[in-house]
Amino acid sequence: xxxxxxLLGQVYQFKxxxxxxxxxxxxxxxxxxxxxxxxxxxxxxxxxxxxxEITLKDIRDYPFLSPDEDAVxxxxxxxxxxxxxxxxxxxxxxxxxxxxxxxxxxxxxLRKLSTGLNSEMIAAVTKLMSNLDLVFAASKMEIITxxxxxxxxxxxxASRLQPNHPTDNVEGMLASLREGLSYGIGDAVIGINPVxxxxxxxxxxxxxxxxFMQDWKIPTQNCVLAHVTTQMKxxxxxAPADMIFQSIAGTEAANKSFGISQSLLDEAHDMxxxxxxxxxxxxxxxxxxxxxxxxAEAHYDIDQVxxxxxxxxFARKYxxxxxxxVVGFIGPEYLYDNKQVIRxxxxxxxxxxxxxxxxGVDICYTNHIKADQNDMENLGVLLTAAGVNFIIATPxxxxxxxxxxSMSYHDVAxxxxxxxxxxxxxxxxxxxxxGLMEKGKLTGLAGDLTLFH
Amino acid sequence: MDRTLIEKVTSxxxxxxxxxxxxxxxxxxxxxxxxxIYNNLNTKPTFGEVTDTTRSDEEAIEExxxxxxxxxxxxxxxxxxxxxxxxxxxGIGRAGVRPKTNALLxxxxxxxxxxxxxxxxxxxxxxxxxxxxxxxxxxxxQEEYIRRPDLGRKLNEDSKKLIESQCEKNPQVQxxxxxxxxxxxxxxxAEDVYLSLSQSLNQLGFQTGTPFFVKNGRxxxxxxxxxxxxxxxxxxxxxxxxxxISAESLSAYICYQPRKGTIEADRxxxxxxxxxxxxxxxxxxxxxxxIKKVLTFKASGVxxxxxxx
Numbered sequence: 047x048x049x050x051x052x053l054l055g056q057v058y059q060f061k062x063x064x065x066x067x068x069x070x071x072x073x074x075x076x077x078x079x080x081x082x083x084x085x086x087x088x089x090x091x092x093x094x095x096x097x098x099e100i101t102l103k104d105i106r107d108y109p110f111l112s113p114d115e116d117a118v119x120x121x122x123x124x125x126x127x128x129x130x131x132x133x134x135x136x137x138x139x140x141x142x143x144x145x146x147x148x149x150x151x152x153x154x155x156l157r158k159l160s161t162g163l164n165s166e167m168i169a170a171v172t173k174l175m176s177n178l179d180l181v182f183a184a185s186k187m188e189i190i191t192x193x194x195x196x197x198x199x200x201x202x203x204a205s206r207l208q209p210n211h212p213t214d215n216v217e218g219m220l221a222s223l224r225e226g227l228s229y230g231i232g233d234a235v236i237g238i239n240p241v242x243x244x245x246x247x248x249x250x251x252x253x254x255x256x257x258f259m260q261d262w263k264i265p266t267q268n269c270v271l272a273h274v275t276t277q278m279k280x281x282x283x284x285a286p287a288d289m290i291f292q293s294i295a296g297t298e299a300a301n302k303s304f305g306i307s308q309s310l311l312d313e314a315h316d317m318x319x320x321x322x323x324x325x326x327x328x329x330x331x332x333x334x335x336x337x338x339x340x341x342a343e344a345h346y347d348i349d350q351v352x353x354x355x356x357x358x359x360f361a362r363k364y365x366x367x368x369x370x371x372v373v374g375f376i377g378p379e380y381l382y383d384n385k386q387v388i389r390x391x392x393x394x395x396x397x398x399x400x401x402x403x404x405x406g407v408d409i410c411y412t413n414h415i416k417a418d419q420n421d422m423e424n425l426g427v428l429l430t431a432a433g434v435n436f437i438i439a440t441p442x443x444x445x446x447x448x449x450x451x452s453m454s455y456h457d458v459a460x461x462x463x464x465x466x467x468x469x470x471x472x473x474x475x476x477x478x479x480x481g482l483m484e485k486g487k488l489t490g491l492a493g494d495l496t497l498f499h
Numbered sequence: 500m501d502r503t504l505i506e507k508v509t510s511x512x513x514x515x516x517x518x519x520x521x522x523x524x525x526x527x528x529x530x531x532x533x534x535x536i537y538n539n540l541n542t543k544p545t546f547g548e549v550t551d552t553t554r555s556d557e558e559a560i561e562e563x564x565x566x567x568x569x570x571x572x573x574x575x576x577x578x579x580x581x582x583x584x585x586x587x588x589x590g591i592g593r594a595g596v597r598p599k600t601n602a603l604l605x606x607x608x609x610x611x612x613x614x615x616x617x618x619x620x621x622x623x624x625x626x627x628x629x630x631x632x633x634x635x636x637x638x639x640x641q642e643e644y645i646r647r648p649d650l651g652r653k654l655n656e657d658s659k660k661l662i663e664s665q666c667e668k669n670p671q672v673q674x675x676x677x678x679x680x681x682x683x684x685x686x687x688x689a690e691d692v693y694l695s696l697s698q699s700l701n702q703l704g705f706q707t708g709t710p711f712f713v714k715n716g717r718x719x720x721x722x723x724x725x726x727x728x729x730x731x732x733x734x735x736x737x738x739x740x741x742x743x744i745s746a747e748s749l750s751a752y753i754c755y756q757p758r759k760g761t762i763e764a765d766r767x768x769x770x771x772x773x774x775x776x777x778x779x780x781x782x783x784x785x786x787x788x789x790i791k792k793v794l795t796f797k798a799s800g801v802x803x804x805x806x807x808x
Contacts (some may be wrong), residue, residue, distance in 0.1 A: 063657065075646050078646070078742075079646065079647065079648075079649075123546050158722065209587075210587075211585055211587070212586065212744075215585070216586065217584045218584040218585035218587075219585075220584075221581035221582070221584045221585045221587070221589055222585055222587045222589055224581065224589075225581075225587075225589040225590065228720075243507075254805065307521075308658040311669045378645045378646065379645070379646055379647070379648055382645075382646060401649075411608065412739055412740060413613035413614060413616075413617060413740060413741045413743075413746075414617045414645055414680055414741075418610060418614075419606070419607070419610065440587070441587040441588045441589045441591075442587075442588035442591065442598060442602060443606070444587070444588055444609075444743050445513055446585065446586045446742075446744055448588045449740070449741075449742030449744070451610070451742070451743070454598070456593060456596055456597055460595040460596045460597060463596055476757065492571050493569055493593045494571075494572045494573055494578075495569075495572075495577075495581055495590060496569075496572045496574040496575075496578050496581075496651060497573055497590060499573075499574055499577045
């Protein structure tokens with residue numbers, strides 16, 4: 047394996063493939079915090095060049111974290127379709143990039159190819175791709191999943207309605223829910239982050255959303271994003287849940303810090319398949335985000351793009367209905383500013399799609415990141431162009447419980463109209479029956495939450 | 500992650516404090532999570548207390564209302580009813596599919612206040628009035644502070660010397676103040692919290708050390724201070740990451756004998772201290788009772804829970 051190159055008279059010698067991977071990343075404060083980032087802009091390009099000539103076989107044969115020592119590595123390696131892998135193992139990362147972008151490579155070809163790649167290979171090609179590469183390649187792929195209703199169809203921009211409330215007050219939650227529905231939001235899921243991670247609170251919110259969906263015959267699905275064990279208890283006690291949610295990470299040790307393991311997720315998967323209130327077949331929902339492994343001090347000196355890809359490798363085993371990266375939430379020590387958040391959003395979306403995952407993005411930021419709402423609007427346009435399955439929406443983009451900002455109900459409606467995207471078909475039919483939508487556009491009644499009284 | 504864990508442990512510990520709290524007539528544990536519900540359609544939230552009663556010409560100027568609502572709702576009463584149930588920005592209407600100008604400006608204003616709180620500075624005026632001397636962590640700039648949480652947990656060499664020369668050693672309770680992620684949290688709340696806390700500790704008969712201010716501090720900076728001064732308890736009053744609802748919320752972290760290697764689960768936190776949450780003047784008595792419990796059991800956080808069992 048060649049870990050050396052010479053550019054503009056300067057020789058660059060890297061010590062390991064892991065170093066090449068880290069230094070080939072676009073600038074991220076998290077890689078710098080971990081002491082892994084390229085020292086100069088030219089060194090970054092040198093690393094990209096070395097990486098471009100590495101073969102897929104080398105990447106598989108020299109793991110950064112071997113299947114023997116890490117359950118996530120094991121799971122990713124077990125899932126590789128050996129026939130597909132054998133056909134492409136001698137490709138370089140550069141050839142993989144050009145194949146993905148080629149005119150005659152269709153989305154369906156990429157879905158097949160995906161089964162022969164591990165997460166590190168997908169991370170590697172991501173490092174060679176420009177932002178528009180990432181938009182273009184992701185836009186080829188159509189990944190449809192179904193819980194009660196399907197999401198992911200080409201030409202559709204779906205949304206998670208996130209009606210959080212600072213004290214989990216049911217009436218307060220319903221107020222934000224009504225508002226969102228009146229803007230055509232909620233076709234991917236009505237998903238609430240509870241303040242209080244107790245079984246009683248989770249049950250109360252699951253019942254409230256389920257009842258509301260029944261009363262108004264809304265074709266969507268509900269979820270309360272407590273810890274997986276809390277949701278399981280609530281479901282055991284008869285609470286109506288269409289899916290189970292969990293935050294995941296890219297190493298076994300980081301997952302342990304989240305209080306989860308593969309066997310726990312297996313158990314949750316079995317439970318929701320037998321006790322869930324949805325039609326299925328996809329009944330899990332995951333959230334991820336660059337930097338969580340470093341934050342848990344479980345990153346093994348692996349860069350954050352590669353670790354993020356491993357989240358998707360872990361997730362794909364469970365064929366989740368939804369997965370979204372919470373791209374600007376983890377903090378400026380991992381993604382410092384608007385430029386880094388936008389890049390990470392496009393990387394995560396592409397890498398998720400390349401794992402055949404129904405990929406969404408929480409386009410968001412906290413108040414100590416150097417970014418503002420305009421930056422989120424920019425990323426919203428880019429991801430809509432890239433064919434993102436769903437994005438998260440809160441009232442005016444302000445989440446009054448989690449104290450961060452995401453996209454707004456207005457933003458989703460605007461992206462749909464500006465970029466000629468539709469609402470998910472079942473949901474659009476329902477909006478039409480409510481008089482809120484005509485031919486894909488909101489009517490004059492839209493934006494009035496009192497329609498739901 | 501750490502923060503959630505610390506909050507959880509704290510609420511479990513404080514659950515046990517219920518009786519003492521009622522007798523001391525301070526807020527029940529549920530208030531730790533209490534959030535002031537602002538009606539974001541109003542000019543200003545109605546705050547509990549106005550301490551400054553002087554009026555100047557500036558105060559006579561009215562602030563804009565940024566009023567924004569649905570053009571012709573089906574049911575106006577129901578709209579107001581919904582809005583009262585949540586601080587979320589609902590019922591604000593639209594201009595086409597975009598928000599109305601007032602709703603947009605109100606949002607930008609609240610974000611501006613949050614950003615300015617992160618990048619603001621605690622004034623010399625406050626520090627000299629309170630006679631808090633000032634030290635600094637190993638971060639040189641605000642940018643470095645944001646990027647390098649590890650450096651925000653370490654004091655620079657000059658600061659260590661200053662603390663050693665200025666502070667009483669081995670106090671029972673050491674009070675430390677730090678800007679953290681919101682200088683505004685310190686400006687607005689630290690004085691009242693400090694005064695009520697000192698009074699409460701005094702009444703409880705605890706001896707307090709020499710208070711000081713740490714610029715650009717993270718929570719775990721208390722471990723290094725613990726090594727230097729060997730106190731039984733440190734209480735760190737630190738600015739929280741600002742949200743749009745409040746940019747001036749303060750947290751009080753409490754730890755029994757914090758030293759190098761202290762685990763996060765041994766810290767406790769009372770958060771949401773600001774005029775729309777736990778009022779700063781009332782927080783002191785409550786924090787005093789928490790410290791009393793910590794000193795009685797010679798433990799905090801998870802260790803305190805274990806000792807109670």
